[in-house]
Amino acid sequence: MSTHTAVKQGSFLAEVIEATPGGEQLVHCLQCGSCGGSCPSSADMEYTPRTLIAMINAGERDAVLAANTMWACVSCYSCTTRCPQNIPITDIMYTLKRMAIAEGRYSKTDAPAMAKTFTDFVEMFGRSYEVGLAIGYHAFKRWKPIELMKMGPMGIKMLFRRRMAFMPSRIRQIDQLRAIIKKAKELSAAEQEAAKAQHQPAHAAH
Amino acid sequence: MKYAYYPGCSAECNAVAYEVSVREVADLLGIKLQTIDDWNCCGATEYFSQDELTACAVIARNLALVEPQLQQLVAPCAACYLNLKKTDRLMAEHPEIGMKVNECLAAGGLKYQPGRVQVRHMLDVIVDDIGETAVRDKVVHPLKGLRLAPYYGCQVVRPIESGDSTEYPMKMDRLLSWLGAEVVDYPAKAHCCGGHMTQISEAQAFELIRRLLYSAQEAQADIIACMCPMCQLNMDGYQGRVNSYFGTDYRLPIIYFTQILGLAFGIEPKKLGFGKELVAAMPVLKAKMNDQLVASLR
């Protein structure tokens, strides 16, 4: 990922571009609103994706990472395919989610809890585990057992039709998967350290 | 024709109707599916929200496990399909990502050469590789009179094109028309079902589901044909809750396109996973179908 030469080093824009494959297109944003107009979740967002890009350009790092925009994203990719400037907007939403999680900036969403519960099970069994996810996420991570209750009737129907299993499915070579994940996390951590060092001065200025 | 096959976690339980119907239909059409040995979860969208490299590495393990003599990998689930395809693309187009992913795979004694495996969706395989003539040949119960709304969802049509429009795809429309069904012009066919938002923000997800149901009902569809377990779960599993949330009374069965294909091919409905859906399809089928088919449903 090469940062566009015109982008000021150390800026939040440079940081987002560097963390997103294809992110260099961000500098071409026309603020046309194709993304915000396409987004099926736009009504639930504090800022439309277009506004968020304007904020990234303006260096409003704190406000961007605290926004709920990326958490309302449903990954439908309409914004990405319609963007007249080929900006990978959905992927930028993922970048912002990762930044917000890494720095614990999110507050108005349960999505990170959901993500964590989901991937914890993957790391435990190698497969996702729906019953575990429902209980673990709604009752414990999210601390909203009431949500679990609401799902009750549907859950019973699903159970009745054998569309839910109490026991998780497991892969054989879980150790292999875990070794791969461990390595990936190590490499990512090292990369984040390096990026932090590079962008530190800009943050201090805020 | 032989393909590597990635069932995806939902195939084991929630989307078992999809899984069994895919296998039945594939058998009948001469599509040999070789399941990847010891495949793991693709991480859905959840790893990408946390760490891109881990997301890619977890997915790439599956690509690396595809048997060397197979070049094509079929995934029936839209999310799995996109994850597998996107990871392959990322590795190929951004060599630095490719190298890092392979460094991770090496920790598990694996290796993947980007571009080696071509990722396909089941719909593409049936429409593009098997084709109209072969499909029409297999139809024993034409679905005359059945009004079907083809629902594509998002991640098979976007962002990576697979020979169809990203806005108004037509592949499933064509396939269903080969079965003799009446395919309704369903303008919401590539709009979003809400994805995992049913778990995070119900109000947001329910509204998206409601729009799809409303639009299908306006088009006077009997059944919505879908091609992704998440879409099916959202529209079928949550249909009751959407009704109570909005005070509506939708009763639209949400059926996998492979189940419908199997029906037209004369495969016994039980073998196709009919009955697993929460909004039952049988009453609609019995009311709408021609006598010959109805007889076969008993």
Add this chain to the structure above:
Amino acid sequence: MAEKIGIYVCHCGSNIAGTVDCEEVARWAGQNIKDVVVSKDYKFMCSSLGQQMIEDDIKQYGLTGVVVGACSPHLHEKTFRAACKRAGLNPFLCQMTNLREHVSWVNADKAAGTLKAKSLISAAAERVKHQLPLEPMKVKVNPATLVVGGGIAGLQATLELADAGYHVYLVEREPSIGGHMAQFDKTFPTLDCSACILTPKMSEVGQHENVTMMTYSELEEVSGSVGNFKVKIRKKARFVNYDKCTGCGICVEKCPKKVVDDVFEAGMGYRKSIYTPFPQAVPRVPVIDTANCTWFTKGKCQVCSKVCPTNAVEYDQKDEIVEIEVGNIIMATGWKLFDSKRIPQYNYGRLPNVYTNLEFERLCNAAGPTNGKIVCRDGTEPKRIAIVHCVGSRDTDTNPYCSSVCCMAALKFGHLVLEKTKAEVFSFYIDLRTPMKDYEEFYQRLLAEGMRFVRGKVSEITDAARDPSEKGRIIVQAEDTLLGKQRRIPVDMVILMGAMEPQADAKELGLKCGISCSMAGWYTERHPKLDPVATMTDGIFVAGVCQGPKDIPASVAQGAAAAARISGMITKGEVLIEPIVASIDEEHCSGCRICNTMCPYNAIEYDEEKGVSRVISALCKGCGTCVAACPAGVITGAHFNNEQIFAEIDGILWDAKPQAAIEATA
């Protein structure tokens, strides 16, 4: 004779001096390049003081060659050659090397830039020592001109030249001249009726004694060069005798076959299969559309022939190739409309009341299919209309450029709707561009008239209603970017402001006359600012939208400008042609004729009697293809001979390893 070379390094203000140490380059050249007797740097070498300095040095030192390191030869080669000529030095003994576009503008490192500048100066100096004095050739200019395209730009050019007393051949592909402007209802910002201001020009052209009009005709082949082009034109069979036809129109009236008119009526109306595109067509002579004519498709009918009072219908007519000779050519080939189906989320073609801008022009045109009534397909008057900007413009998936006229055309449409109906009008724009005279005032007028503006590119146009209130209407969905909110506005009609695109065969046509296209497909002008109607090929000019999107006033201005350039050449009577041409050493030519077929300009003839090939200097462009192709190596390119090129290479490699060292390692 000992060579005496002068070196002149230009700073171009800070354009070159910013990244090249010009003083150092001049000092180095003076001390290190053999035969250099004077070497100077100067802030602006192209200024009269700079030129004077060169002239004085030529006289004072008796220079035998001059090297100028400055900008591109495209800009100032003429300037410096003229300076040399004034001082008595043959202009072809002046060599320019580009230290700006090739060094300073593409490089940020001053040390590296300085080094590269030295190499280029060295190369030019070594080359100029081997250059030979040359004399330009004079060619007479044929006073006739060919104008390709009978739209407003071509019509203007035609009239300017014809009124000046020169003959013009006007070639138009369609059965009538007039172009897109003939389809329009009103013109912005003055709201003149388009036909009212266009048709007088059309009939003037049609009746002008100096104009030979060839409609329903296409450019087939161009040969020759400035001053003397030979052009073949295909006159397509009309199946109606041009001379016998009186234009009474009875054949059209009686023809039983109705066809959807996809060209003039943009698919909104019908014509017959024998037709003139519109009532004021020039000429009035109809054509038969053989693809739809019952006689041609089924061998029955012949009604047109039966009713024709002058027996002008000729079913056995064939295409005809006409050869003409002209001194200059103006390409005014116009544009085509973007295919809105390429943006599937706008549902053009699927939703019947989504129109293109051209369709809407016909819809509100008093002479159009609805007599100017703005109605939906079912005949009802729309209550609300959305106008969507940038459809196929400013979009990397379709066309990255701005089509420049759509904002104003959208305002015009807004006005017409508000004037003729009770409908509300919404304009969805990204940026409203109103830069020309009285355009911003027109925008202000529309604000006052109540046109509503939403800043946001339309994301989708759909019939996917979300609730009963949206049922049966067209929903235009966009982010109102000034609010930061998504809006869904139900409307009854949508107008897509489709982009202007180059003609499908623009590139092919350009190749025929030796001009090139930009990335987007528009014809490339010689200089974007200072020479906007000439091209890199002498004698070929461009006017109107084929050179880039523009509106009617700009097209008219370009048509007139191209005509003025040509008038000047005709008045002068002759043009100078660069003597940079190939020549064949007839003594050693084997007559293999390889060069004959390779020459892209057909400039090599074969002398059957002597069995040798010969270059026709007036046609040769000095491209060098034959020089490289000749198996015997007996063709020489003047100003680009082997000696000159090898000297240039030696010069550029001044700091490379000595020859001996290379041989030692080999």
